[in-house]
Structure formats: structure tokens, C-alpha cells
Amino acid sequence: MSHEYDADAAIERLYLDHWDQLVRLSVLLVRDTGQAEEITQDAYVELHRRWARLDDHDRALAYLRQTVVNRSRSALRHRGVVQRHLARQHVVDVAPPADEPVLADSRRQQVLDALQRLPRRQREVLVLRYYLELSEAEIAETLGISRGAVKSHASRGSAALRPLLGDNDLKGGDR
Amino acid sequence: MSPDEDARLHDLFHDAVREVTPADRLGEIRRRTAYRPGRSRRRRALVVLAAGTATAAVVGISALVGTLRHDAPPAADRPKPYPAAVYFVAETPIGPRLYREFQTVAGSTDPATRVLDALQRMETGAGPDDPDYRTSWPDGSFRSVSVDDAGITIELADVAVPAPSGVARDAVALSVQQAVHTADAAIGSPLPVAFEQDGVPLSEVLGVAVEPTTTRLTRVEAPVNISDPAEGLVTGARWLSVRGQVTPVAAERPARVAYELSSATGTIGAGDVAVEGQSWSMTIDLADYAPGSYTLKAWSADDPTVAEATDTRTFVVR
Numbered sequence: 001m002s003h004e005y006d007a008d009a010a011i012e013r014l015y016l017d018h019w020d021q022l023v024r025l026s027v028l029l030v031r032d033t034g035q036a037e038e039i040t041q042d043a044y045v046e047l048h049r050r051w052a053r054l055d056d057h058d059r060a061l062a063y064l065r066q067t068v069v070n071r072s073r074s075a076l077r078h079r080g081v082v083q084r085h086l087a088r089q090h091v092v093d094v095a096p097p098a099d100e101p102v103l104a105d106s107r108r109q110q111v112l113d114a115l116q117r118l119p120r121r122q123r124e125v126l127v128l129r130y131y132l133e134l135s136e137a138e139i140a141e142t143l144g145i146s147r148g149a150v151k152s153h154a155s156r157g158s159a160a161l162r163p164l165l166g167d168n169d170l171k172g173g174d175r
Numbered sequence: 176m177s178p179d180e181d182a183r184l185h186d187l188f189h190d191a192v193r194e195v196t197p198a199d200r201l202g203e204i205r206r207r208t209a210y211r212p213g214r215s216r217r218r219r220a221l222v223v224l225a226a227g228t229a230t231a232a233v234v235g236i237s238a239l240v241g242t243l244r245h246d247a248p249p250a251a252d253r254p255k256p257y258p259a260a261v262y263f264v265a266e267t268p269i270g271p272r273l274y275r276e277f278q279t280v281a282g283s284t285d286p287a288t289r290v291l292d293a294l295q296r297m298e299t300g301a302g303p304d305d306p307d308y309r310t311s312w313p314d315g316s317f318r319s320v321s322v323d324d325a326g327i328t329i330e331l332a333d334v335a336v337p338a339p340s341g342v343a344r345d346a347v348a349l350s351v352q353q354a355v356h357t358a359d360a361a362i363g364s365p366l367p368v369a370f371e372q373d374g375v376p377l378s379e380v381l382g383v384a385v386e387p388t389t390t391r392l393t394r395v396e397a398p399v400n401i402s403d404p405a406e407g408l409v410t411g412a413r414w415l416s417v418r419g420q421v422t423p424v425a426a427e428r429p430a431r432v433a434y435e436l437s438s439a440t441g442t443i444g445a446g447d448v449a450v451e452g453q454s455w456s457m458t459i460d461l462a463d464y465a466p467g468s469y470t471l472k473a474w475s476a477d478d479p480t481v482a483e484a485t486d487t488r489t490f491v492v493r
Contacts, residue, residue: 008208011208015201020197028192032413032414033197033412035413036195037200038458040200041203041204045207048204108194111187111191126184130181130185130187130188131188131189161187162180165180
């Protein structure tokens with residue numbers, strides 16, 4: 001069986017098992033669902049392209065995770081550039097968006113907003129720790145930083161989010 | 176962080192994205208990973224796959240005949256519609272060129288069916304979504320397709336043999352390449368294409384002489400092509416992802432693609448983006464865009480001789 005066939009089958013398996021979770025991971029990092037889908041889709045395509053060169057295919061999910069984080073980061077950087085550029089170029093008045101998508105639960109929105117305000121590393125560490133439930137060692141490897149740095153980003157980031165836990169306590173703590 | 180706070184943060188993060196329902200993109204991922212030109216390995220793998228799925232399709236059909244009086248097969252067993260790359264012709268200052276458009280066609284696991292479905296989108300009755308593009312293939316041109324390891328064979332109807340009336344000859348000359356590009360894209364492999372009628376090789380297609388087999392020539396592709404968004408896309412999303420391809424016209428391939436965005440009242444943005452490999456992309460923030468129709472235009476920023484070879488897309492903000 002050729003490598004290409006292996007790659008097709010593996011990508012399909014990884015899609016079925018992890019697509020939703022990885023898109024949500026990216027939503028926590030970039031906020032916008034459509035863009036998160038694009039980023040995650042690109043990550044699957046990139047994994048397929050590199051399949052034959054991957055040393056250990058059991059690590060495909062780790063690779064996919066890392067690609068989603070890296071691409072979410074560059075999307076934010078790119079978004080800043082395009083936004084600034086178009087802001088300069090706009091010459092006509094445009095009405096405010098008619099149907100700004102509103103999340104049903106304002107607390108959800110607050111969490112996503114609060115994450116966007118955090119420094120980039122803190123946001124990445126928190127999302128990997130509390131959403132993907134990765135260990136310190138796995139986070140360090142995914143982000144290419146030391147375990148000590150993971151610890152300090154986690155504690156600063158968590159401290160920044162602490163007000164959210166107080167003011168908007170979890171309703172019906174049965175989860 | 177206390178263990179209690181840890182648990183609450185865990186809940187907070189999971190709850191924040193609980194309602195996010197990602198769209199299904201498996202078809203798009205398959206499409207993007209299927210097409211890798213110039214890799215003979217891939218070609219063999221695909222042909223093996225083709226033989227396997229052809230058998231499966233026959234089995235599928237007899238199973239279907241058996242249950243036809245009842246219901247159609249469950250949705251999960253039916254291939255999903257997918258965006259097929261269909262090529263059309265448009266004028267540029269350097270002559271007619273091929274432009275690619277994605278059109279949704281019924282899905283099939285049978286390569287020959289996929290090719291035929293995509294080719295039939297090139298017939299005048301179907302045709303391009305983009306009003307700047309055109310096609311010279313009359314309705315009913317494509318009758319059937321077969322695929323084997325030697326290539327793709329397209330069976331044409333009578334109507335596709337003589338030169339179509341009222342169409343410029345240089346535009347017709349690209350029609351054969353239009354079919355080759357579309358057929359190769361449908362199968363995801365640059366196989367040579369043969370044209371036949373009643374099993375006999377044709378020496379002329381749409382009035383243009385053809386060799387027994389024709390291979391894909393990339394130099395007839397447009398210098399700059401917008402692949403996404405699809406023409407006429409209606410979007411309510413905040414971000415619009417724009418992607419395209421470039422084809423070198425001279426020895427130097429363009430390093431930057433220029434773009435201009437306009438609304439009904441005039442230009443609202445312009446700039447250029449870097450080309451990576453043979454593709455370019457950018458993301459547009461639509462947050463401040465009033466509902467209405469917008470036009471995106473793209474062209475080569477480096478080569479003034481092809482600057483007028485633009486590609487345009489219209490999209491609608493809800």
C-alpha cells in the first residue's frame with residue numbers, strides 16, 4: 001500500500017476523531033469560527049503533504065495540534081495587517097453590520113474576549129492546558145518553550161481570568 | 176491556582192466553545208489533498224484506486240436496483256456533492272487564457288463519473304458563474320468518459336466535432352485544453368486525454384485538429400486567478416478568505432498580486448499580497464461592510480504587460 005493511500009486514510013481518521021475539537025481549539029485562539037475552520041483545514045492539508053516525511057505517524061495528532069496553534073498565531077498577525085491596511089483605505093461610510101453574530105450566552109463571549117486580550121503565549125498555554133488538557137511537558141513541546149515558561153504563563157494567564165470566575169460563576173455546576 | 180479554580184477554568188473553556196458547530200470540510204480537504212501534479216507515484220496509486228472503486232460502483236448499482244422500489248440508500252452511503260474545478264476561457268491582453276472556477280457537482284466515487292460531471296459543467300447550458308468567462312462547448316458535447324492507467328478517454332457527440340459558429344477561432348483553440356484541465360482536475364492527476372466518437376479516435380474537435388492524446392499545458396492558464404471565494408458567494412461571516420493561483424507568463428514568476436475591492440459606490444480598498452509558491456491568499460475583515468454586493472479584482476503587481484489580465488469575483492455581504 002502506498003504512502004499516499006496511508007495518508008488519505010489517516011487524514012480521514014484524524015478528521016473523524018478530532019476535527020470538531022481542533023476547530024474549537026482554533027476558535028479559542030482566533031475567536032472567529034469561519035477563520036478557525038480555514039486554519040484547521042489548512043493544517044490537515046499540510047499534514048497530508050508532509051505525511052511521507054513524518055518520522056513517527058503516531059505523532060500525527062501532536063503535529064496537527066501544533067500546526068493549528070502556529071497557523072492561528074500567524075492568522076492573528078495577518079489579520080492585524082489587513083485590518084490596518086483596509087482601515088487606511090476605506091473612503092466610504094459603511095453602516096454597522098446588520099446582524100453581528102451574538103453568542104447566546106454573554107459569559108461565553110466574555111471568556112473569548114478575555115482570551116483575546118491576553119498576551120499571545122498566555123492564551124496559548126491556557127487553551128492547551130484547560131481545553132485540550134495537555135500536560136506541562138506536552139504544552140512545552142507544542143509551543144517550543146521550557147516547562148518553566150509554561151508554568152509562569154499559566155499562572156499569569158489564570159490570574160487574569162480569575163475575575164471571570166468570580167463575577168460570572170458557573171451556573172448549575174453539574175458539568 | 177487551587178484545584179477548584181483549575182476545575183472551574185476547565186469548565187469555563189469547554190463551555191466557551193460548546194456551541195461552536197464546525198462546518199463539514201472533509202470534502203474540501205480531500206479535494207485539496209488529491210491533486211498533486213508531477214508525481215508518478217500518485218498517478219499509479221490513483222489508478223489502482225480507480226479500478227477498485229469501479230467495481231464497488233457496479234456492486235452499488237445492482238444493490239440500488241434491488242431497492243429502487245423502496246427508498247434511496249441512506250444519506251451516509253451516498254457521496255456528498257463536492258466543489259469541482261471547472262475551467263473556462265476569458266480574454267486577456269495576452270490572448271485568451273484559462274480561468275478556474277469551483278462549481279458544486281454531485282459527488283461520486285467513480286473517477287469516470289467525476290470527470291463526466293465536471294466536463295458537462297463546461298457545456299453552454301451550464302457554463303461559468305463568472306460573467307467574464309465563456310465556453311465554446313455546445314450542450315450535449317460530452318457523452319461518456321472512461322479512465323484507465325493510460326489516460327482519460329472522452330466520448331464526444333456529433334455536435335462537438337465541427338467548429339461552433341460565431342465563436343472566435345483563438346478562443347476555440349483553448350477548448351481542448353479547457354477539457355484536459357477540467358478532466359485532470361476531476362481525477363486529481365495529470366493524465367493525457369484522448370477524444371473519441373463511437374470508439375474511433377477523433378482528429379478534429381470543435382473544428383480544431385487534435386493529436387491522438389493531449390496533455391495539460393499550464394502556460395495557457397491565466398496569469399492571476401482567484402479560486403476562492405466562488406462567484407456570487409453570499410456570506411454572513413466576519414472573515415472572507417481569498418485564495419488564488421498565479422501562472423508565470425515569462426521566466427520570472429510574479430512575486431506579488433495586486434487587488435482592489437469595490438462596492439457599488441466606488442473603490443473601498445486596494446493593495447497587494449505576496450505570492451508563495453504558485454498561490455496567494457489574504458483574509459478580509461467584513462465587520463464594517465454594509466450588506467450589499469462587492470467586487471474583488473486581482474492582477475499581477477509585477478508584470479505591467481499582464482496587469483490588465485485581471486480576474487474578478489463578486490460576493491454579497493448579507
